[in-house]
Amino acid sequence: MNWHDSFIVALVEEDDRRLSSLLDSIPAFESTEEIYGALELISEATKIYTAKRSKLKHHMDELEKERKFLTCTASSNGKVLDIHS
Numbered sequence: 001m002n003w004h005d006s007f008i009v010a011l012v013e014e015d016d017r018r019l020s021s022l023l024d025s026i027p028a029f030e031s032t033e034e035i036y037g038a039l040e041l042i043s044e045a046t047k048i049y050t051a052k053r054s055k056l057k058h059h060m061d062e063l064e065k066e067r068k069f070l071t072c073t074a075s076s077n078g079k080v081l082d083i084h085s
Contacts, residue, residue, distance in 0.1 A: 023045075
């Protein structure tokens with residue numbers, strides 16, 4: 001399987017390790033079509049991982065808000081918030 005096909009498969013499967021490995025070993029392309037094809041694939045990977053990073057940041061922000069709420073609630077009355085009762 002050539003580099004382009006391997007990259008497409010890794011992109012569809014969202015295989016981070018394989019994508020990283022493929023990006024580390026970009027071959028010397030022989031034609032401008034291969035170069036433009038590789039640029040398009042890399043651009044698509046960038047879009048996917050930018051969206052993933054944004055989604056992860058959103059989740060981290062939500063967790064930080066929840067942590068602040070729980071610590072604020074616990075410190076305001078001197079007791080620990082019992083969420084299991």
